[in-house]
Structures are given as C-alpha cells and as structure tokens.
Amino acid sequence: MIYYKNMAHEQLWLECAQKLTTVIQQIIEFAKMVPGFMKLSQDDQIVLLKAGSFELAVLRMSRYLDLQQNCVLYGDTLLPQEAFYTTDTAEMKLVSCVFELARSIAELKLTETELALYSAAVLLSPDRPGLKCLGDINRLSQAVIRALRSELDRNHVTPIKGDVTVCDAILAKISQLREISLLHMDALAKFKRSQPHLEFPALHKELFSVDS
Numbered sequence: 001m002i003y004y005k006n007m008a009h010e011q012l013w014l015e016c017a018q019k020l021t022t023v024i025q026q027i028i029e030f031a032k033m034v035p036g037f038m039k040l041s042q043d044d045q046i047v048l049l050k051a052g053s054f055e056l057a058v059l060r061m062s063r064y065l066d067l068q069q070n071c072v073l074y075g076d077t078l079l080p081q082e083a084f085y086t087t088d089t090a091e092m093k094l095v096s097c098v099f100e101l102a103r104s105i106a107e108l109k110l111t112e113t114e115l116a117l118y119s120a121a122v123l124l125s126p127d128r129p130g131l132k133c134l135g136d137i138n139r140l141s142q143a144v145i146r147a148l149r150s151e152l153d154r155n156h157v158t159p160i161k162g163d164v165t166v167c168d169a170i171l172a173k174i175s176q177l178r179e180i181s182l183l184h185m186d187a188l189a190k191f192k193r194s195q196p197h198l199e200f201p202a203l204h205k206e207l208f209s210v211d212s
Contacts, residue, residue: 009086010195016084019074021201023057027119030056034120036140044131051128053207054184055177056119058098062105063115070103090190094183101176108166111155117148118170122177145171185210 031037031049038045064073071078081099085092110118124141126134149167156166189210192198200208 009088010191010198012084012086013191013195014198014200017200017204020054020057021204023060024053024203024207027053027056027060030116030119031123034123034140034144036136036143037124040136040140041133044133044137047128047130048123048125048137050207050209051181052123052125054181055122058102058177058180059105059115059119059122061098061102062110065099065102065106067103067106070099072099072102088187088190090183090187094180094187097176097180097183101173101180104173105170108156108160108170110166110170111151114148114151114155117144117151120144121148121171122174125174184208 028049031045037048040048061072065071066073066078069078069080071080074083081095084095105115121141121144124137124144126137126141131137152167152170153165159165160169185208188208192210
C-alpha cells in the first residue's frame, strides 16, 4: 500500500496501463470466442473492442474485489481504492466510479457464465459510433441479451428491489459503464498532455488513442 501511495504519478499511470493491457489481451481472446464476433467485419470488431475494452475490464475487476475489505487484488497484493488516488480530481473521480461500479457488480454474485454473457452484451452494443453492419450486430446483441436474461432469471429468482430483476439492474448499469469509459478517456487525455514523453504499451495506445 505504502509502495503505491509513494509511487510517482506517471509511474502509477504506466503501472496501471500495463496491468490494463494484460487484461485487455484476455478481453480480446474472450471477444474471439463470442459466437458471431469473428464473422463481423474487421472494422466493426475494432470499433467494438476500442469502445468496450475498458468497460469489460471494469466488469472483470469485479471478480478481483474483496467486498469485506473493499480492496482489489492487484497483481498479488490487496489494495484499497485509496492506493490509486492522485491529486488530480478527474483521476480520483475515475477511480471512485470504477470501484463503485465493480463493487455493485460483485455484490450481485454473478456466475462466470452470467458475467461472460453480460460482458458479451456490453461488447456487442450496437449503438457504438462508427459501426457499419448494424443488422448483424443487432442480431448478435439481442441473442446474447436473451441468453443473459434466461440465465439470470433461472439463477436469481428473487428481485433485488420491488420488481427490479438482476437482469434489469445490470442492463441499467451499461450507461454507467459508458460514463466511466468517457471519464477514463478524459483523464488519460489530460495526463498525456501533461506527460507527452511517456511511452504507453502499444496495445494500450492502439485501443485508447487520444489527441494529445
């Protein structure tokens, strides 16, 4: 914890970028296994991955949270969200929002199958700007959401609150994921403007290209 708190601002960014890049490599492999994804045009695959990678990384993070201690398993260390705080308010907001959303997903105790279907639903969002074959993506998206709803309705019979089902709750979180993704891009763009000399991992630069 002290090690990360004392880490230089740029070093913390690069450290997190490296970890994120490792997760994104896994996300790309996951995407390849989503039925129908590899049949989409390469352009659409790239659009979906660029738009959805950070969001899927946040979902994946929910698996590494210790809800009792409110910590995340980062490498081989359990770290509280404060370990990732910097003096930049935009970055602090990003960290807080990421932890809050990942925690809210973790609390739902989704199975691996449910989380995979949810991740696929987020990945196959047909409203991403720049997509071309919308018909194909819409069909895939609807099929995944049907499978997700079926899986969740079978495993989570009791509504969360009132008549709100687990499926309703997680589909409603997609807009929050979008907002967090935008926060990430804004914080990254700001950081890169302040540190233009820093070299990020190649895959990170490719997926999160910002105008510096």
